[in-house]
Amino acid sequence: MTEQQLPAWADPSVSPAALDAQGVSRRGLLRRAGLFGAAFALGSAATPALAADGDRQPGGDDPRLAYLVGDHHIHSVYSHDAKYTFSQLAAAGAKYGLDWMVFTEHSNFGHADFGAALEHQEILDARAENPRQLIFQGLEWYIPAAEHCTVFTPPGRNEVDLLTRFERAYDGKLLGYDKGGPADADTARNEAHAVKALKWLAEQRRSGYVDDVLVLANHPMRLGIDSPHEMRAWRDAAPGIMIGMEGAPGAQGAAIPGWRGAASIRGEYENKPSAQSWPGYPADAYVTYGGFDWATATVGGLWDSMLAEGRLFSVTTNSDAHRIVFDTWKNGDWQPGQTFDSTGKLPDPVNTDTPQPGSDFWPGQFSRTHVGVTRYGYRAVMAGLRAGRVWLDHGHLLDGLDVRLKRDGDRGRGVTLGGRLRVRKGEKLTLNITVTTASRPNPQGILPELAHVDVIRGAVRGPVADRDTWKAPDTRVVRSQDVSGRTGTYTLRIPLTAGEESFYVRLRGSDGNRHGTGYLGASVDPHGPVPHAPGDGDPWADTWFYANPVFVDVEGA
Numbered sequence: 001m002t003e004q005q006l007p008a009w010a011d012p013s014v015s016p017a018a019l020d021a022q023g024v025s026r027r028g029l030l031r032r033a034g035l036f037g038a039a040f041a042l043g044s045a046a047t048p049a050l051a052a053d054g055d056r057q058p059g060g061d062d063p064r065l066a067y068l069v070g071d072h073h074i075h076s077v078y079s080h081d082a083k084y085t086f087s088q089l090a091a092a093g094a095k096y097g098l099d100w101m102v103f104t105e106h107s108n109f110g111h112a113d114f115g116a117a118l119e120h121q122e123i124l125d126a127r128a129e130n131p132r133q134l135i136f137q138g139l140e141w142y143i144p145a146a147e148h149c150t151v152f153t154p155p156g157r158n159e160v161d162l163l164t165r166f167e168r169a170y171d172g173k174l175l176g177y178d179k180g181g182p183a184d185a186d187t188a189r190n191e192a193h194a195v196k197a198l199k200w201l202a203e204q205r206r207s208g209y210v211d212d213v214l215v216l217a218n219h220p221m222r223l224g225i226d227s228p229h230e231m232r233a234w235r236d237a238a239p240g241i242m243i244g245m246e247g248a249p250g251a252q253g254a255a256i257p258g259w260r261g262a263a264s265i266r267g268e269y270e271n272k273p274s275a276q277s278w279p280g281y282p283a284d285a286y287v288t289y290g291g292f293d294w295a296t297a298t299v300g301g302l303w304d305s306m307l308a309e310g311r312l313f314s315v316t317t318n319s320d321a322h323r324i325v326f327d328t329w330k331n332g333d334w335q336p337g338q339t340f341d342s343t344g345k346l347p348d349p350v351n352t353d354t355p356q357p358g359s360d361f362w363p364g365q366f367s368r369t370h371v372g373v374t375r376y377g378y379r380a381v382m383a384g385l386r387a388g389r390v391w392l393d394h395g396h397l398l399d400g401l402d403v404r405l406k407r408d409g410d411r412g413r414g415v416t417l418g419g420r421l422r423v424r425k426g427e428k429l430t431l432n433i434t435v436t437t438a439s440r441p442n443p444q445g446i447l448p449e450l451a452h453v454d455v456i457r458g459a460v461r462g463p464v465a466d467r468d469t470w471k472a473p474d475t476r477v478v479r480s481q482d483v484s485g486r487t488g489t490y491t492l493r494i495p496l497t498a499g500e501e502s503f504y505v506r507l508r509g510s511d512g513n514r515h516g517t518g519y520l521g522a523s524v525d526p527h528g529p530v531p532h533a534p535g536d537g538d539p540w541a542d543t544w545f546y547a548n549p550v551f552v553d554v555e556g557a
Helices: 022-034 036-043 084-097 111-129 159-170 189-204 228-237 303-305 380-385
Strands: 066-074 100-106 132-141 148-152 216-220 242-248 313-317 367-373 390-394 400-406 421-422 428-437 452-459 474-483 489-499 505-509 543-545 550-554
Touching: 022 066, 022 400, 066 132, 066 148, 066 380, 066 543, 084 100, 084 111, 100 111, 100 148, 111 132, 111 159, 132 159, 132 380, 132 400, 159 189, 189 228, 216 228, 216 380, 228 303, 242 390, 313 367, 313 390, 367 380, 390 400, 400 421, 400 505, 400 543, 400 550, 428 452, 452 489, 474 489
Parallel strands: 066 100, 100 132, 216 242, 242 313, 421 550
Antiparallel strands: 066 367, 132 148, 148 216, 367 390, 390 543, 400 428, 428 489, 452 474, 452 505, 505 543, 505 550
16 A cells, blocks of 8 residues: 555645645644644654553543544445446545545445455545545445444454455345344344344454454434334443444535435435334434434433433434436446346446436535544544544534533643543533634635634433433433634533433534524523425525534532
8 A cells, every 4th residue: 555645734845825714724723733743753752552452540630732624424436326436536526625434335246246345445545546635445235124324443454354254244245134024024134133233343453353342323313114122232242342423514515506406415415214213213313404314413312311421422414426416417327238246336427408307415514523533544533532522513513613512620631522531529520612613614615713612511410211212301402602703713612510310511613593492491501493384495604513522520529
């Protein structure tokens, strides 16, 4: 593999004059973190590289971090329902500022038989052609009894072999173990096979067959077939492997007014409950809220109910790129006798000069997942994801976000996203939220403006008795800070007090364009994200950021 290079914004040999406004801003953030140049390329004693399972002690200082921008859910001509080449997608990712990308082709007999190996050679070529990007090979797994997951590994001698072995042995679509069939399918068997699959992946990492592997659930509420007990079972089967879910799906351009139709919803969340859906979800769960999945957007909802057990479960966002809005390329024509199952690859696309149907944005164009690392590299990204050092935004709402929770009087940096702080009952704490506002117009030509930052706090009660619960009744918005008109870099200092119970805090914020009473009522969330009218969901006019939690363990709780 060609030697990896730092991104231009992180490379001291690249003149600031050669960077755009976003790159200049990111370089400034990197310098403030003390990671510029060799400290970021190689790591240093002051900022050690992240260990595979996190490197901090509860209550200790977390290292300085740089945030790498990425997308873990992208489809190319090696997926039966997509259309773009690797070069097109990698070029788009570079244009929109991505540092890392995961190609996640759909499981399929053609993919398992032919496509994965062919794709791997193109991945190697793409890495050579784009040495400033981290390009992962992955798979979109059809979970037995449920929806889809991203599965991916770092570069290594067994990266493609692991994916194809996994696909053949554990994919619900290939085995007929999915929920696309009759309602009386063998659900217990299928759910058990999903757990077995995750344990198998964990064993491949533990044995050293691959250096690492991660799994994230994709669009969990799109069909309502990912039940709460299944999601908990996946997490518990391999907690270092199954690390979270999409907080917001791709297909964010699906409801641009006048584009796809009067019934269109952001994320293509246009379904109704079916015989295969988990019956405990309300009908309102099948649409997005501010572009985010109901499981994440509902304060006191499913995501919070999992966090309230005291265990990290991350959220992300991504493009799910298949067909880009307003793009003019169409799928090429098959040669006589060829099919996807016989080739594992679609014909290369052809430009028509006429807009083609689509719901997605290019990787990095709208949806971005930011991962905190102490050095640049494939394993650092995966370690940062596992540690939960993650925040996400839509529409390039922010240039930067740094979150630190510390005891009053402590001199250190404090604990950051995904971390744990150990305190005594009654201790005074301060949540420091450092925001760097958008420095340039986004790809839509809009200069985003952050209007508010919301602090959400929830009690930690331990494992739930009912594994199908989706509510956290003691989670609510405890503060909403108006930041309208503020620009540049500033820090909000939010005072907190440790009570009798352990707890967590998490953040979100938006451009302030669309708000309403949250799904569980005004006492829980007075100004939360709301669904848009069908067919009228301009994503650029309703943008949000979300951040992973910080946990506070109260001694004696």
